[in-house]
Amino acid sequence: MLRIDGDIARTYCPPAPRAPEEPLRLFRLLAALKRNPLECWSAAFFREPIAKVRLPFADAFLVHDPNAIRHVLVDNADNYRKDPIQRRILANGLSDGLLSVEDARWEAQRRVLAPLFARRTVMSFTQAMLTAVDGVTKRWGSLGRGAMIDVAAEMALLTLNVLALTIFSDGIAGDYNEFRDAMNAYFAVIGRIGVLDLLGVPQSVPRPGGGRLRRTMHYFEGIIDRIIDTRRGRLAALPADETPADLLTLLLRAPDPSTGQSMSLAEVRSNILTFLSAGHETTANALSWSIFLLSQSPDWRARVREEAARELAGPLEGLADRLVVTRAAVEEALRLYPPIAALSRMAKDADTLGGIAVKPRGLIVIAPYVLHRHRLLWEQPDAFDPSRFMPGRRGTIGRFAYLPFGIGPRICIGASFALQEATIALAALTQRFDLELAPDAKVWPLQKITLRPENGLPMRVTPRDCGEGPPERFEE
Ligand code: HEM
Structure with a gap:
């Protein structure tokens, strides 16, 4: 947990979608994904380390636990490749x-x-x-x-x-x-x-x-x-x-x-x-x-x-x-x-993430947007406070909490x-x-x-x- 100094109360919380308490149902989820994917994230995602969601074609794992992120992107990176949607979005052609x-x-x-x-x-x-x-x-x-x-x-x-x-x-x-x-x-x-x-x-x-x-x-x-x-x-x-x-x-x-x-x-x-x-x-x-x-x-x-x-x-x-x-x-x-705002990967072989089984072709989503405002990792997550990144405090930010x-x-x-x-x-x-x-x-x-x-x-x-x-x- 990060330490925030006393004058945080005066800091400013810039505009961001208010996360709905209830997860969106499939139809609304698809509509939000098309309009503005930021609006898909319900409140639980900002509190839970890992969540599993059923999609029409595979299970998706929304991973915001620093240890699990380390597993996917570093320790077992060979098992997690860029998935077709991410490639299509970021590097089409x-x-x-x-x-x-x-x-x-x-x-x-x-x-x-x-x-x-x-x-x-x-x-x-x-x-x-x-x-x-x-x-x-x-x-x-x-x-x-x-x-x-x-x-x-x-x-x-x-x-x-x-x-x-x-x-x-x-x-x-x-x-x-x-x-x-x-x-x-x-x-x-x-x-x-x-x-x-x-x-x-x-x-x-x-x-x-x-x-x-x-x-x-x-x-x-x-x-x-x-x-x-x-x-x-x-x-x-x-x-x-x-x-x-x-x-x-x-x-x-x-x-x-x-x-x-x-x-x-x-x-x-x-x-x-x-x-x-x-x-x-x-x-x-x-x-x-x-x-x-x-x-x-x-x-x-x-x-x-x-x-x-x-x-x-x-x-x-x-x-x-x-x-x-x-x-x-x-x-x-x-x-x-x-x-x-979001990275994704697809599992090649079966694996386990934070005790949850991942099947081959399971989709992993790691959203820096959610991670950077996660309630377990940041104090006053929605407030603008550059002092978090000033020398002396910068070192308290977890290596896998800011990506x-x-x-x-x-x-x-x-x-x-x-x-x-x-x-x-x-x-x-x-x-x-x-x-x-x-x-x-x-x-x-x-x-x-x-x-x-x-x-x-x-x-x-x-x-x-x-x-x-x-x-x-x-x-x-
Ligand atoms: C604020 C600016 C930037 C942000 C936030 C950003 C963000 C990212 C992220 C998150 C990835 C990793 C994607 C993944 O793991 O799936 C990435 C990869 C990459 N970025 Fe950036 N980027 C920025 C600027 C740049 C610039 C200036 C260049 C080149 C001139 C660049 C070239 C690349 C390339 C080539 C990759 C692929 C690396 C690889 O797969 O080995 N980016 N960027």
């Missing part, structure tokens, strides 16, 4: 990328890709991240005082820009808006969970939207292939120290440390798209929720501002590590609104990239702007692939008179 592949192919890809997201590499992207935040600063600064913006849409643009600058360094070739529209179309199709999915009908049976998905994938592949061709030409022609130091160069150069083999074109292409899709909406939502929560909490906003004023003026080296308060605010936003990035072998490869990006962007934007929620805004969490604010996040933006523009070292 990206069958050759790290999110989808399994077994030896996954091991080989993870070995090749891990160094691309190592701490040193991620730290080297600090300038690119600041450059992207500067783009937002300029755009917002050019609007009139108190202009209305949709922060959720703005953060989606920002995170796409960060990925473009770090993967391709010179941005995405072609029309940026067209690319963003195609990304939206892709998310609209993959996010569709229909009755066929819920009934367990095999993925080989065509689903609505399949044609649109194929056209969108074809469009992406065309763009990525052109970029790869150009880069391969440059890599062959230029000495190593003159080629762009971005993820694409690393990806095309990186051989598997144990076999010396490079990835196939299909794998490189699929992984670029995997990074773009897995790292874009997720980080944008983390940032949107962080901005929203700070807008409702003057004390924490003031603390973030004070820290940002001090640290953004310092050296680039180690910047994200020095933004301790800001990072705590981001981690608390990830607790209350985890962008990936915004998953855990075990399939843990998010981009976790430190995302945390660094969100922390730096939140600090800079909070320091430079007043962001005030539109008076008529109805903020509500909607789980649609990622956990996003339904209807966006309309806010009034006003540049703050903090006596400085972006520091001079920021690139235009």
Whole structure:
């Protein structure tokens, strides 16, 4: 159990569905799953370590007991594979990328890709991240005082820009808006969970939207292939120290440390798209929720501002590590609104979980949304209190009680990239702007692939008179 200090009574409980006392009956459950899966969780799930639910095609085990989570995701992870629904939702059309592949192919890809997201590499992207935040600063600064913006849409643009600058360094070739529209179309199709999915009908049976998905994938592949061709030409022609130091160069150069083999074109292409899709909406939502929560909490906003004023003026080296308060605010936003609200797995062989028998093909659901608000694991679970993540208290949070990035072998490869990006962007934007929620805004969490604010996040933006523009070292 976590210790919470005395001033918790003053903390703010942000909007979230009220869990019904009675579990939903099948028809209402299916309707809620389609509309907003967050509304499916009845009160017992937030109190019970493990619950078993009968679905039309299999038993589902809703697992929020830290020991059982450890068993599924770490100790006996080989027995629990990603299930078809999760793959369809998170990585539709990206069958050759790290999110989808399994077994030896996954091991080989993870070995090749891990160094691309190592701490040193991620730290080297600090300038690119600041450059992207500067783009937002300029755009917002050019609007009139108190202009209305949709922060959720703005953060989606920002995170796409960060990925473009770090993967391709010179941005995405072609029309940026067209690319963003195609990304939206892709998310609209993959996010569709229909009755066929819920009934367990095999993925080989065509689903609505399949044609649109194929056209969108074809469009992406065309763009990525052109970029790869150009880069391969440059890599062959230029000495190593003159080629762009971005993820694409690393990806095309990186051989598997144990076999010396490079990835196939299909794998490189699929992984670029995997990074773009897995790292874009997720980080944008983390940032949107962080901005929203700070807008409702003057004390924490003031603390973030004070820290940002001090640290953004310092050296680039180690910047994200020095933004301790800001990072705590981001981690608390990830607790209350985890962008990936539920993970699932399917049992290969029979097993036992917390004394309950699991048959082969049993579906395991671990919902960070429920885990992070679980009554047995957190005090004041629904309250916004970043001090839980401040040094000294951070260590009291159980390793398996907080999983915004998953855990075990399939843990998010981009976790430190995302945390660094969100922390730096939140600090800079909070320091430079007043962001005030539109008076008529109805903020509500909607789980649609990622956990996003339904209807966006309309806010009034006003540049703050903090006596400085972006520091001079920021690139235009
Ligand atoms: C706040 C932002 C992010 C959140 C909350 C998040 C969350 C997650 C979660 C929960 C998983 C594990 C899924 C599972 O176990 O079933 C995952 C996997 C993954 N994420 Fe992230 N992610 C974020 C940002 C990123 C970024 C920035 C990238 C890349 C640029 C990325 C790339 C991936 C990949 C490739 C995997 C699959 C790893 C594997 O299976 O080996 N993610 N992410």
